[in-house]
């Protein structure tokens with residue numbers, strides 16, 4: 001394996017840091033980390049401090065003993081296995097589906113999922129060390145795996161993916177006792193670092209793949225509103241976990257493409273907004289008449 | 296080269312190339328999915344079908360249905376006031392993330408309102424179970440006659456005393472102590488019809504290793520053929536002997552009234 005020069009990646013976002021200051025160059029990253037830690041922290045309030053705001057885990061939970069939440073990825077597998085669910089789980093499913101249809105499916109990935117912290121870490125280290133891209137698994141692989149995840153329960157009647165799903169294993173582990181779950185964390189980290197760039201979240205994880213399918217209706221999108229001011233530093237491409245989504249919006253003007261990043265795999269993480277020195281990108285709620293409310 | 300460095304291209308020019316790329320990508324993707332699928336399948340098939348010492352909460356559906364329906368959320372675990380239940384970890388023998396308890400550590404206290412069943416959002420714990428004495432979590436088995444103190448002729452019978460369904464699920468059956476010749480033995484005897492599998496007996500067995508153990512029902516419960524009839528039960532139902540008494544008929548005259 002060919003190693004790049006050590007300092008290769010560490011320059012990403014430098015221009016943004018210098019023009020906007022450290023805080024504005026990390027604003028969405030910080031908000032996102034806060035949200036991810038909150039997702040774990042709120043669940044831990046119960047067992048650690050006796051404050052039962054939310055019980056359960058990401059698969060299904062109950063807020064203040066009233067509001068149920070159910071993960072669509074799990075619920076669909078239960079249905080595919082030929083089993084029914086009781087109303088509490090179905091209502092919870094409706095609430096969660098509604099939320100992600102509104103804000104974009106892969107918001108789950110960048111704002112909620114605990115594994116994202118691990119894969120972001122691996123991506124950062126990979127940039128820092130200037131490691132090569134690794135195995136070129138297609139980004140469509142995840143949709144094939146997604147198909148397998150839903151077909152298997154129909155044949156065998158169990159929730160097979162749950163036997164290895166790092167998302168639920170890690171989140172459940174953090175709340176109900178970690179045990180050897182760290183093995184899963186290390187494996188995902190090493191896979192992303194040494195085997196394939198953006199490997200887990202970008203190519204394998206069927207959960208992210210399913211959530212991406214909820215995205216099309218979302219009006220909350222990142223837009224390259226000031227794309228004329230792009231100075232081709234490519235920093236956004238380097239930090240983006242799904243870099244292919246940026247091109248049509250940023251460079252598609254001559255093809256008549258709009259500035260909104262519409263690809264269903266944009267995770268709405270906002271990291272491109274952070275690292276862009278000329279402030280090309282912004283989060284916006286977009287309306288069909290091309291007007292938008294900037295966030 | 297980095298995907299990132301690609302500049303916009305005319306889609307028409309790229310058609311041939313992208314079709315080829317699409318086909319190889321798809322083949323590879325399908326291959327990986329197939330690999331993952333068969334891997335998971337064999338993992339599930341070779342895993343222990345029923346975790347032997349991991350007893351499911353009250354109301355759990357039969358194991359197959361349970362595994363298809365339990366969403367591994369742990370809401371049952373949270374609702375249990377005695378911290379009986381927990382979720383199986385990666386390194387434990389059970390199916391990861393599913394709820395169970397270990398009777399020897401913390402048994403089920405058989406809450407009258409069965410909060411764990413009420414908490415289950417999917418129905419993997421069946422809401423049909425409203426009377427906790429009808430629960431069938433497992434079945435107690437007095438598995439070692441040589442070490443059970445009552446079998447040795449002593450009067451321990453702690454398992455019997457702690458049973459929440461005492462005198463129905465577990466009784467002391469008197470028999471003769473052949474060793475002394477002049478004493479009685481009080482044999483703890485579990486009745487599968489009434490045992491809920493709560494595990495109080497296993498937990499409180501005074502031995503270093505319990506001589507009475509909760510095991511999965513599917514593993515230890517006997518089942519008679521559907522055509523078996525117990526003569527004495529049928530007789531009671533009918534209120535009369537099942538066949539007309541034949542013994543006072545003169546020999547050689549079967550079926551014919553004299």
Ligand code: SF4
Pocket residue numbers: 108109110113114115116119167200201202205206207208209
């Ligand atoms: S792709 Fe999967 S692991 Fe990655 S952030 Fe999304 S759900 Fe989590």
Ligand code: SF4
Pocket residue numbers: 222239240241242243245246261265266267268269270271272273
């Ligand atoms: S385009 Fe921007 S917001 Fe979307 S995934 Fe990439 S970095 Fe995140």
Ligand code: SF4
Pocket residue numbers: 352353374375376377378379380402403404405406409410411412427
């Ligand atoms: S019946 Fe009560 S003690 Fe037993 S598992 Fe359920 S909540 Fe826990």
Ligand code: SF4
Pocket residue numbers: 364365366367368369370371372392393394414415416417418419420
């Ligand atoms: S509450 Fe129900 S679905 Fe959730 S872990 Fe317990 S049995 Fe499974």
